[in-house]
Amino acid sequence: MIPVILALGAVIVGGGLLAAFWEDILGFLKKAIRKVQQVVEGVLYGSKVLIRKLSDGFKEISRHYSKLGDVWQETTVTRTVPASQVPEDIRKRAERCDELDITDELEMELQSA
Amino acid sequence: MPINRNHELSTPAALPQASSRQPKVIQWQVVTPKHILEDLILASETYNQLLDVISYFQNRDLLFRQWGLAERFASQAGLAVNLYGPPGTGKTLAAHAIISALEMSMICVDYAEIESKYVGETSKNLSALFKTAQEQGAAIFFDEADALLSKRVTNMTSATDVSVNQTRSVLLNLLNNYQGVIIFATNFVQNFDAAFLRRIKYHVHFQLPDVELREKLWQMYIPWQMPCHVDFAQLAAKYDNISGSDIASAVFTAAVQAARFQDRLIPQSRFEQAIGNIIQVKKANADSEITVRKRFLTEEQAKAEFKLLAKEEIEK
Incomplete structure (x- = not known):
């Protein structure tokens, strides 16, 4: 899981197609977190990011975990992207499973701004 | 001021007529298809699927009567085709081209035309459409078909919900019995109700061009x-x-x-x-096409979903 503070404060360093993909994912995650902060009450702890193959393109899924009192809530924010925006390696792995969890990989790419 | 007891407005004849609340009767227009197969630039796989679709309808007598498929596949004389894929990939052109290859005329249907604000009228409009198409020997083309074929409402809470399901049920019935050609086109096949997917014989996928x-x-x-x-x-x-x-x-x-x-x-x-x-x-x-969904979790589900939680929160 990527803590909220890390996600909002991070950048992706480096160039190339792969870095562009992670940058785009990070941008989506930041937007999603801000959206979730508007719609949920309670403390937002962290997020996961997954990719799912569709018949046409891929779905990027971010899941955000918050707690108000004793009640946990999961808020899911999704968007659809074309296949050309997903690097080949990730595309192939996503095609072999229902949902590919890329949270840990994204967290490794994050560096503090 | 003197009061005129013979004021015009008091006489029934002068009262404004109540506005007509009769739903409009749709006049379906039968047109000639505007495109032919040679106009299409498509992936070979997609193009071949269209040829299969055309062959199916052209060879019904051979398939069902001469080769005996009618014994195994009852009620298969009609042809329902779904063309799906991203916008701008040639689905509407292909619909025209298929119908042109079959040497038929067509009725192009926009869901906005069929949908009526009066409960139950949408179903009547659909029935009238199929009747007209049958009488005229015309194919029916539903563009933006996801508006019509989307998933039925499972938790009905209003007359509108009931009406939506009624419309879907009527359409399912019409699809079952119709012996002509129906073509659907959509950008959102994932919204289709599964019952419609089963009744549509061919699903042809249109992709962005390479x-x-x-x-x-x-x-x-x-x-x-x-x-x-x-x-x-x-x-x-x-x-x-x-x-x-x-x-x-x-x-x-x-x-x-x-x-x-x-x-x-x-x-x-x-x-x-x-x-x-x-x-x-x-x-x-694309960035603005973001959907949001919420659900509540138990403590166990939350723990299972992610490992890194503040320890004091987990152990509380």
Whole structure:
């Protein structure tokens, strides 16, 4: 899981197609977190990011975990992207499973701004 | 002021008539298809599927009577086809081309025409449509079909919900019994109710064109009369993830700009700028297509979903 503070404060360093993909994912995650902060009450702890193959393109899924009192809530924010925006390696792995969890990989790419 | 007890407004004849609340009767227009198969630039797999669709209807007698498939496959004389894929990939053109190949006329249906604000009228409009198509021997083409074929309401809480389900049920019944040709086109097949998916014989997937098809599309949409200096292969290679419709729009935009600047020879940069703008707009639009869904979790589910929680929260 990527803590909220890390996600909002991070950048992706480096160039190339792969870095562009992670940058785009990070941008989506930041937007999603801000959206979730508007719609949920309670403390937002962290997020996961997954990719799912569709018949046409891929779905990027971010899941955000918050707690108000004793009640946990999961808020899911999704968007659809074309296949050309997903690097080949990730595309192939996503095609072999229902949902590919890329949270840990994204967290490794994050560096503090 | 004297009171006129014979005031006109008090006489029933002078009262304004109550406005008519009768739902409108739709007059379905039968038209000739506008495109033929030769107009299509599609991936070979998609094109071959269209040929299969045409062959199915053209060879019904051979298949069901001569070869005896009617014994195994009852009620198969009708043809329902679903063309699905991203916008601008040729689905509407293909629908016209299929119907043209079958040498039929067609009725093009927009869901906005069929839908009525009066509960129950949408179903009547649908029944009338199928009746007209049958009488005229016309194929029916539903564009933006997801509006009509989307998932039924499971938790009905209003008359509108009941009406939606009633419409879907009527359409399922019509599909079951109809012996003619029906073509659906949609950008959102994932919204289809499963019952409709089962009743549709062919699902043909339309994809965004690859580099080879993009090159053909650029060549097709730039008329030979237009004086330009363009490397089609380079254009096709440089700009991907675009549809035929995007290319057509870019050509038109570039042409208009070239006319404004009175270009004697339209440079490639005009087309590049036009398609670049279209790509930018699509990207901005994609970013805005974000959906949000919430659900509550138990403590165990929350723990299972992620490991890194503040320890004090887990152990509370």
